[in-house]
Amino acid sequence: GAGVSQSPSNKVTEKGKDVELRCDPISGHTALYWYRQSLGQGLEFLIYFQGNSAPDKSGLPSDRFSAERTGGSVSTLTIQRTQQEDSAVYLCASSTSRDLRNIQYFGAGTRLSVL
Amino acid sequence: ELKVEQNPLFLSMQEGKNYTIYCNYSTTSDRLYWYRQDPGKSLESLFVLLSNGAVKQEGRLMASLDTKARLSTLHITAAVHDLSATYFCAVDMSYGSARQLTFGSGTQLTVLP
Numbered sequence: 009g010a011g012v013s014q015s016p017s018n019k020v021t022e023k024g025k026d027v028e029l030r031c032d033p034i035s036g037h038t039a040l041y042w043y044r045q046s047l048g049q050g051l052e053f054l055i056y057f058q059g060n061s062a063p064d065k066s067g068l069p070s071d072r073f074s075a076e077r078t079g080g081s082v083s084t085l086t087i088q089r090t091q092q093e094d095s096a097v098y099l100c101a102s103s104t105s106r107d108l109r110n111i112q113y114f115g116a117g118t119r120l121s122v123l
Numbered sequence: 124e125l126k127v128e129q130n131p132l133f134l135s136m137q138e139g140k141n142y143t144i145y146c147n148y149s150t151t152s153d154r155l156y157w158y159r160q161d162p163g164k165s166l167e168s169l170f171v172l173l174s175n176g177a178v179k180q181e182g183r184l185m186a187s188l189d190t191k192a193r194l195s196t197l198h199i200t201a202a203v204h205d206l207s208a209t210y211f212c213a214v215d216m217s218y219g220s221a222r223q224l225t226f227g228s229g230t231q232l233t234v235l236p
Contacts, residue, residue, distance in 0.1 A: 039222070041223070041224075043224075050226055050227075050228045050229065051211065051213075051224075051226035051229075053223040053224065053225065056222060056223055058222075064223070066223075067223065099165065099166070101166075109154070109171040109173065110154065110171075110215065110222065111156070111168050111171055112156075112168075112224060113168065114158075114165040114166040114167075115165055116164065116165045117165055
């Protein structure tokens with residue numbers, strides 16, 4: 009079956025512009041996660057959605073970052089007024105509570121470059 | 124704050140040799156995961172370790188978990204070039220209904236012919 013799909017795969021933007029990154033989780037997965045992978049910082053948790061519950065935003069680095077999940081499926085991560093330090097690979101993952109192992113399945117990521 | 128430390132960060136080894144990657148974490152956790160990442164690719168799940176003393180094996184890789192020592196190991200037996208990749212351990216911290224993975228820094232493994 010289809011895995012986690014992310015788009016675009018690469019995004020180049022100018023400092024100060026807004027960007028939107030999209031994640032389409034595995035069908036039927038109720039949990040969705042965003043992570044950021046950057047040199048020197050490793051993999052950082054950003055935000056977690058579970059079903060229709062309020063998201064856990066504890067990992068968002070600043071108020072320029074926001075995310076939403078429409079209809080319990082597709083999610084969009086928005087970064088406003090991008091800065092050069094936002095350059096990283098943004099990874100999305102999904103999981104299902106029906107599997108007690110709670111394995112997170114990752115997409116291929118969006119590589120964001122802020123010039 | 125949960126900290127996850129992996130070592131070594133870089134590992135070059137000859138084909139046919141054995142080696143172990145270590146993952147230490149700082150607080151009690153439900154689950155520990157090992158992932159593999161090839162250059163430019165996403166993370167692939169290798170193992171899930173759910174309880175103290177758990178051992179999982181797949182091919183030349185074997186993972187184990189000691190929750191009392193807060194230590195997991197990934198042992199590589201008779202390495203082959205195809206195992207070259209970056210390996211991450213990740214600890215699942217759940218609190219209330221929220222879950223997140225905290226990752227180690229990764230071990231970049233290069234298997235030399």
